[in-house]
Amino acid sequence: DTAVSQTPKYLVTQMGNDKSIKCEQNLGHDTMYWYKQDSKKFLKIMFSYNNKELIINETVPNRFSPKSPDKAHLNLHINSLELGDSAVYFCASSAARAAYNEQFFGPGTRLTVL
Amino acid sequence: RKEVEQDPGPFNVPEGATVAFNCTYSNSASQSFFWYRQDCRKEPKLLMSVYSSGNEDGRFTAQLNRASQYISLLIRDSKLSDSATYLCVVVSGGYQKVTFGTGTKLQVIP
Numbered sequence: 432d433t434a435v436s437q438t439p440k441y442l443v444t445q446m447g448n449d450k451s452i453k454c455e456q457n458l459g460h461d462t463m464y465w466y467k468q469d470s471k472k473f474l475k476i477m478f479s480y481n482n483k484e485l486i487i488n489e490t491v492p493n494r495f496s497p498k499s500p501d502k503a504h505l506n507l508h509i510n511s512l513e514l515g516d517s518a519v520y521f522c523a524s525s526a527a528r529a530a531y532n533e534q535f536f537g538p539g540t541r542l543t544v545l
Numbered sequence: 546r547k548e549v550e551q552d553p554g555p556f557n558v559p560e561g562a563t564v565a566f567n568c569t570y571s572n573s574a575s576q577s578f579f580w581y582r583q584d585c586r587k588e589p590k591l592l593m594s595v596y597s598s599g600n601e602d603g604r605f606t607a608q609l610n611r612a613s614q615y616i617s618l619l620i621r622d623s624k625l626s627d628s629a630t631y632l633c634v635v636v637s638g639g640y641q642k643v644t645f646g647t648g649t650k651l652q653v654i655p
Binding site: 464466471472473474475476479486487489521528530531533534536537538539 | 576577579587588589590591592594621630640641642643644646647648
């Protein structure tokens with residue numbers, strides 16, 4: 432059973448397009464996250480949701496909009512894609528907020544913007 | 546100064562060697578600390594939490610030095626399967642912001 436799943440695994444698209452990445456966790460966790468890992472392998476938090484409520488938004492452009500329809504899902508919609516958006520996007524979840532809890536990561540979505 | 550800093554390596558060590566990594570952090574009020582491991586083209590996975598008194602899990606030992614604001618990871622008797630990137634993670638602030646270090650790459654050589 433996959434604990435944290437993401438779709439699609441690979442996404443290749445043209446500049447200016449709008450795309451979405453979906454994330455689901457079946458661990459019963461309250462908190463979910465989106466991270467971006469760039470070409471230099473630096474993993475940076477983008478958003479954090481707790482019980483469907485946004486708690487962290489790390490200076491991410493407005494083109495990125497997370498949506499959490501329920502506790503088990505956190506989707507990421509990106510408008511007007513730019514070359515610099517090319518990266519691996521990881522979704523993660525934890526039992527409660529991050530301080531004392533392990534985060535479980537999805538397998539990542541490799542986004543390439545041409 | 547970056548929030549969380551690590552030596553990127555790579556650290557190339559022979560099998561059986563002992564290797565240590567350090568990670569420094571800038572926020573003295575940071576609350577908790579972890580080491581994650583990331584294999585090539587895979588997602589990060591928790592290796593171990595870091596407790597104030599230090600903790601050990603088999604061949605791995607993690608330590609925290611709050612006064613000097615660094616955490617360390619010691620790997621004894623390195624195995625080929627230990628080859629990976631090791632990421633330190635620091636959690637701080639009222640909203641418990643999670644900050645990853647840039648990672649230290651370890652390559653264990655036969």
